[in-house]
Amino acid sequence: MLAQVRTYSLFGLEAQPITVEVDVSQGMPFYAVVGLPDKAVEESRERVRAALKNAGFPYPQGRVVINLAPAELRKEGTHYDLPIALGLLCAQGTLPPEALKGFAAAGELGLDAELRPVPGAVNLALGALLEGYKLLMPQASAEEAALIEGVQVFGAAHLAQLVQFLLGAEELPAARAGQVVQSLDASLDxxxxxxxxxxxxxxxxxxxxxxxxxxxxxxxxxxxxxxxxxxxxxxxxxxxxxxxxxxxxxxxxxxxxxxxxxxxxxxxxxxxxxxxxxxxxxxxxxxxxxxxxxxxxxxxxxxxxxxxxxxxxxxxxxxxxxxxxxxxxxxxxxxxxxxxxxxxxxxxxxxxxxxxxxxxxxxxxxxxxxxxxxxxxxxxxxxxxxxxxxxxxxxxxxxxxxxxxxxxxxxxxxxxxxxxxxKLNSELFGRDLRRHTVLSPSSEALLQAATQRLALTARSYDRILRVARTIADLAGAEYIQEAHLAEALTYRRSLP
The missing domain is CATH 3.40.50.300 (P-loop containing nucleotide triphosphate hydrolases)
Structure with missing residues (x-):
């Protein structure tokens, strides 16, 4: 029987949609993961096998082929454990196919079927939001994923708990984003x-x-x-x-x-x-x-x-x-x-x-x-x-x-x-820099003399203008004055 589960793979900061296809058929015991998996994905076999047995679910005895599509993209990480386990349960009939409809999943499995956190939960949730999926995750990652507004994230501590939720036998509240607000360290004054x-x-x-x-x-x-x-x-x-x-x-x-x-x-x-x-x-x-x-x-x-x-x-x-x-x-x-x-x-x-x-x-x-x-x-x-x-x-x-x-x-x-x-003054370039760093004739003469004496490069010349503009802003001045430019020049000293 064939089952499909949606998950995501991180490529940079973007979540690439991945379909985990699980096929279970009769024959000699065989297990293969295809679709460019890395070592961590290949090792999911033993984690998933132990987790299913320790959670009280059957593990297929015949041929198991798992394809991670699209097959040309490299897959790495342990967050494929959960979608593979759910796919195996669905392919064996433990979960009806409609139970996974509208859900994506990502999570690592312990040998005792505990769900463990995975990196990139925020980005995975953003991928689910763009496709309109609800997201199944370990409880430790669900709060992080819920930082993305508009996506429903359901977190569980154990595989059995998640299966009961998909069967409708147990309720799981949607995760809520953490309310921890980072504040400035008052001890560093x-x-x-x-x-x-x-x-x-x-x-x-x-x-x-x-x-x-x-x-x-x-x-x-x-x-x-x-x-x-x-x-x-x-x-x-x-x-x-x-x-x-x-x-x-x-x-x-x-x-x-x-x-x-x-x-x-x-x-x-x-x-x-x-x-x-x-x-x-x-x-x-x-x-x-x-x-x-x-x-x-x-x-x-x-x-x-x-x-x-x-x-x-x-x-x-x-x-x-x-x-x-x-x-x-x-x-x-x-x-x-x-x-x-x-x-x-x-x-x-x-x-x-x-x-x-x-x-x-x-x-x-x-x-x-x-x-x-x-x-x-x-x-x-x-x-x-x-x-x-x-x-x-x-x-x-x-x-x-x-x-x-x-x-x-x-x-x-x-x-x-x-x-x-x-934008900040350090981000001023080209025409914007010239427009906002107009100098008086005396300031222009001072800068020209400094350029010659210090052998300034074009990059250093522009940087002095940006620093002088910032010094003027700190002083509340509309235009760069000679004193602002002179102070900026004092910070262009050479090393010993």
Whole structure:
């Protein structure tokens, strides 16, 4: 007897419809899964066999052929367990064919028939919504899938419970989306950072305009403390942004209890591979730059990252997306993040330090800084030194403004950008950049002199204009003034 069950496979962030065809016939015991399954799908045989027996359901003794259509697409993951099990029950007559009408299913089975969560529940639910299906899922994933409005999701903890529901013998309430709202971490306040007025100012400018920031300074000067406080300066995500970010994290297998409403903060270790940064796999999963979408990607010990890993950042920094090509398909993930990097000025960490002498030779310092390519350095809008604090500054009670006070200015500046141009200043290019960064003759002369003296590239020239525009917005000025441009130029320093 032949049975068909609808499910979905994740290709990037999109749910591709998959039909699980199960044919059970008489003959010598035989089991085959066709349709380009990966190892996890092939191993479903033993999980499904044990689950059916331990749940009290029969397992066919004859020939079993399972086809995952369309057959030319690669299938991977354990969420095929549930549709295969339901297909076997339907093919044997335990479930009537009409019981599965209008339902799609996805879930992993334990040997005791427990239903276990699967990655990408939000995206699977979106696929079911587009086709008008109701969705059967493990209880742990149902709440996440219910974040998609308009789709009915039924979650169960056990296979037997789900079968009773399909037979009409037991009621299962439709899952409801989690109400957990992510809030800003109040323990990470700028007031906790002693001194470093210029670095705090750079942090404010970066948050307001979405500008990439590189901090250089001695060990223990506060670079990491500053970076961790940057998400607190960013606004909460708009509903469509929150859904977009949640879909990315769901596809990466991070179980969601509610929409991610605060800007993500990702800080991978410097041993991360290029695939770990941009995403990878047979069917590529999101990497760190996509998990940081609409948020902050912090790279501490910047020169310690491999050259290959750093170089893959160049294209996403410009385009805001990353495209990963494989033999059968290309996958595109959003990757519009704010890059913050921190580094020591040299190998020992004490070049130009006020108290500890540097032990590096000029050659060692040059080789250390040259681990970062010039084209990548050119993509930083702000380069700021974070010097060691003096004993007096360490003993002093922290001074300055709180995160809440700075955040108000950032939000006001962002509102000004949105009302004027509909985007952040860091996203201004071409004609839009020229239209919104008109300079006075004196400012134009200052920029021309700086361009010649600092040997600025065309990219650096435009970045200075964007930063100056953000500084003007923070000051509430309609036009870029000479003081705004002069401050922007102070952040284009070269490394030691």
């Amino acid at each position: 700028l007031l906790d950072v002693k001194g470093q007025a210029k670095a705090k100012r750079a942090l404010e400018i970066a948050a307001a305009g979405g500008h990439h920031l590189l901090m250089s300074g001695s060990p223990g000067s506060g670079k990491t403390m500053l970076a961790k406080r940057l998400p607190g300066l960013l606004p909460l995500l708009a509903p469509e942004e929150a859904l977009e970010v949640t879909r990315i994290h769901s596809a990466a297998g991070r179980l969601m209890k509610g929409l991610l409403k605060t800007a993500p903060f990702r800080s991978p270790h410097h041993t991360v591979s290029d695939a770990g940064l941009i995403g990878g796999g047979t069917i590529p999963k999101p990497g760190e730059i996509s998990l940081a979408h609409r948020g902050v990607l912090f790279l501490d010990e910047f020169p310690e990252f491999s050259r290959d890993a750093l170089e893959v950042l160049r294209q996403p920094l410009e385009d805001g997306v990353v495209t990963i090509s494989r033999a059968r398909a290309s996958f595109t993930y959003p990757a519009r993040f704010l890059l913050v990097a921190a580094m020591n000025p040299c190998l020992c960490g004490f070049w130009n330090d006020s108290q500890v002498p540097c032990t590096c030779t000029p050659g060692q310092r040059l080789r250390y800084v040259n681990r970062i390519s010039g084209p990548l350095l050119d993509r930083f809008d702000l380069v700021v030194e974070v010097p060691r604090l003096t004993p007096e500054e360490l003993a002093r009670v922290p001074e300055g403004e709180s995160t809440a006070m700075v955040r108000e200015r950032v939000l006001t500046a962002r509102e000004r950008m949105q009302s004027r141009q509909g």
